[in-house]
Amino acid sequence: MSFFIDVLLGGTLAGVMYSLVAIGFILIYRASGVFNFAQGALVLFSALTFVNLVERGVPFVVAFAVTLFVIFVLVLLIDALILRHLVNRSVITLFMATLGLSYIIEGLAQTLWGTQVHGLDLGISDSPIHFHGVSLSKFDLFATIIAGSLVLILSLLFSKTRFGIALRAVADDPLAAQSVGIKLNHIWILVWAVAGFVALVAGLLWGARLGVQFSLSLVVLKTLPVLIIGGFTSITGAIIGGLVIGATEKLAEIYLGGIIGSGIENWFPYLLATLFLMIRPTGLFGQQNVTRV
Numbered sequence: 462m463s464f465f466i467d468v469l470l471g472g473t474l475a476g477v478m479y480s481l482v483a484i485g486f487i488l489i490y491r492a493s494g495v496f497n498f499a500q501g502a503l504v505l506f507s508a509l510t511f512v513n514l515v516e517r518g519v520p521f522v523v524a525f526a527v528t529l530f531v532i533f534v535l536v537l538l539i540d541a542l543i544l545r546h547l548v549n550r551s552v553i554t555l556f557m558a559t560l561g562l563s564y565i566i567e568g569l570a571q572t573l574w575g576t577q578v579h580g581l582d583l584g585i586s587d588s589p590i591h592f593h594g595v596s597l598s599k600f601d602l603f604a605t606i607i608a609g610s611l612v613l614i615l616s617l618l619f620s621k622t623r624f625g626i627a628l629r630a631v632a633d634d635p636l637a638a639q640s641v642g643i644k645l646n647h648i649w650i651l652v653w654a655v656a657g658f659v660a661l662v663a664g665l666l667w668g669a670r671l672g673v674q675f676s677l678s679l680v681v682l683k684t685l686p687v688l689i690i691g692g693f694t695s696i697t698g699a700i701i702g703g704l705v706i707g708a709t710e711k712l713a714e715i716y717l718g719g720i721i722g723s724g725i726e727n728w729f730p731y732l733l734a735t736l737f738l739m740i741r742p743t744g745l746f747g748q749q750n751v752t753r754v
Contacts, residue, residue, distance in 0.1 A: 466595050468711050474601040476687075476707020478666055481608040483684040483691070483699040484615055485659040490693050491619075492631055492652040495555035501681035502566035503657055507532055508664030508673045509570050512579045525661075532657035535566075540650050567678060579673040583665065604666045611662060615655070616696045628652065686734035692744030701745060706730045 482504065489497035510531055514524035543558055585603045589596040619625035630638040631648050639645055664673075667680055687706050691698025710726040718725050737744065 465712075467597075468715050469708055470595065470597060471601065472708040472711030473704050474597070474605045474707070475711070476703040476705070477605045477608045477612070477700075478663070478703075479684055479687050479706055480612055480699045480703030481659060481666070482663045482681050483687040483703060484612060484696055485656045485663065486681075486684060486688060487693065487696060487699055488615075488619075488652050488656045488659070489559075491628055492648055493555055495552050495559060496693070497656070498556065498559040499562040499566060500656065500660060501678035502563040502570070503532070503660035504664040504667070504681055505673075505675060505678040506535070506566050506570040507657065507661035508581070508668040508677060509574045509579070511661065511665060512581050512668065512673045513574045515581075516579065528661055529658065532661060533654055536650060536653040536657055539653065540646060544649050544653075545646055563678075567675070571675070576675060579668075581665065581668040581673050583669045585669075600670070604670075607662065608666065611659070612696070612700055615659070618655075619696065624651065683730060686730035688744070689734040690737050690744055692746040695744070695746035698744055698746030706733070709733060 482500070485500045485503070486497055489495065489500070507528055511524050511528045514527060515521065519527065539562065543562065547555055547558055583603075585600045587598055587600045590599050590602065619628060627638070627643050627648060630641075630643055631645060635645060663681075664677065667677060671677060671680065683706070684703075687699060687702040689702075690705055691700070691702025710729050713729040714723070714726040717729075
């Protein structure tokens with residue numbers, strides 16, 4: 462039983478990090494109704510920028526602030542050169558724009574910082590902590606506290622503030638939101654900036670775990686099952702979906718790996734997500750679109 466609890470808690474802690482990445486997707490989706498394929502590239506770009514600054518002797522806090530500034534400048538350029546010209550365009554047009562952006566941002570990161578793999582030390586060891594017979598990773602606990610705190614702050618931001626109300630208005634009906642004075646471009650800039658901040662935190666946590674490398678942008682694809690299970694519009698759903706995916710993939714690897722074979726955790730979340738698509742396509746907390754005729 463203690464081993465089962467170890468696996469369950471370890472997977473749950475990893476799931477919180479999935480939730481953090483998923484929130485970056487949800488922010489853009491709620492503002493524009495499109496899946497932001499460039500979020501993974503933002504995670505990679507921010508992590509590469511930070512780690513290269515640190516390796517050049519820049520203090521941690523200064524490197525973090527400079528990286529945030531670079532991301533904000535990047536967001537302003539994205540808005541001025543791309544998003545501003547795509548207001549009220551179709552969803553597929555916006556999706557293709559974010560798909561193109563992902564390759565542009567990855568190419569820009571490669572041009573600026575190169576392609577070598579970087580180690581990232583946040584000063585938190587991965588040594589185990591023993592508590593009543595249960596072993597937990599110190600780094601996992603640290604990452605969970607950081608990710609969980611950020612998830613809570615963002616949940617309050619988008620549910621209790623005027624900005625959150627404006628974001629929900631834009632998500633429900635962009636034209637109606639514009640008619641009452643909400644500036645769509647300003648909302649998009651703020652949402653992309655927050656998504657960039659989330660990408661930076663997620664990039665540091667995942668970069669410390671896996672190393673800062675170009676495959677880091679593919680890690681965010683694991684959040685697709687999280688979004689499908691939780692729903693593309695719900696931050697609460699991202700939290701629940703992340704916990705479900707993190708726990709079930711570890712349990713499946715341990716308890717089914719000996720029967721089916723290793724590597725189950727790489728595809729089991731997608732199997733679970735496929736089942737959800739057949740049973741509840743909008744996810745646990747997603748909004749169902751109702752068309753009145």
